[in-house]
Amino acid sequence: MIVAHRLAAGDLAGFRAMNALFSEVFGEPENYTAHPPDDAYAHGWLANRNNIAILAQADGEPVGALAGYVLPKFEQARSELYIYDLAVLESHRRIGAATAMIGEMRRIAREVGAWTVFVQADIIPEDEPARALYRKLSHSEITALHFDIEP
Template sequence: MTASVAITRVNAEELPVFISLIRALESEAHPRDKAAAERAARGVYQSLQRLDFTRSDVCWMLLARAAGMPVGYASLVRIPKADARSGYLFVDELVVLEGFRRAGVASALLAHVEGEAHALGVAGLRLLVRPQNEAARALYRTAGFSESETIFCEKHV
């Protein structure tokens, strides 16, 4: 199945639609945890209190719709450099509802992200993917990404 996909930037008016998608994604990811969806929705509101991604030019969300229904999103962060280099656009998350995977939604999101990267004049796109997520890795390779030997480091604070 190939879906006709519309991509929009999440703004304040679309926030309820975005939160309904977050609830649906969390319900899929944690079917036995009935409270997961509400925790995730609260998390969106908490995130907005720290940084309003609906009005930011540093980080924002893209919402994918198929037949008018929200089916996926991408979370983007613009990473500047402290010199003349143009920086990167980082894809922090790219998630699609299970019933719409392998239907062109993620590819449409990536194509839209690439268009935004060109419009911003950044040097390129970056993202992380788990080594065991073969489907995502194949998607990214098909979209022109190359895998590197970079080691990801993380520290929780």
């Protein structure tokens, strides 16, 4: 059975497991595990209620992770929740891990009074399963372009 839960403020082990899982699933150790944040940074990140870390576990072992953010808006007194990264180990796909993590994100959205949860997905063939899941769970789909601008 898959269980998804939000990491608590002091859950350094869960924070490290989340980054390790992203590193493995995305094949990007340079972004997730090569230069990990120190414990003080991780504690501060977890303590910030606008940062969301969710782990999916099967038999007590991490099999999925979701990182997201509460985005307080300026145009109205409301917030949005943004799913920044979501990954599930290949061995545990298509058994409800991603759906459970999105369910936990939706619960958090209701808790904080957010008006929506949104996620972006790459338009590449290997991401079609993710897009299919998002289509199933969403009430609308907007096509947008993403631009990275150097600081």
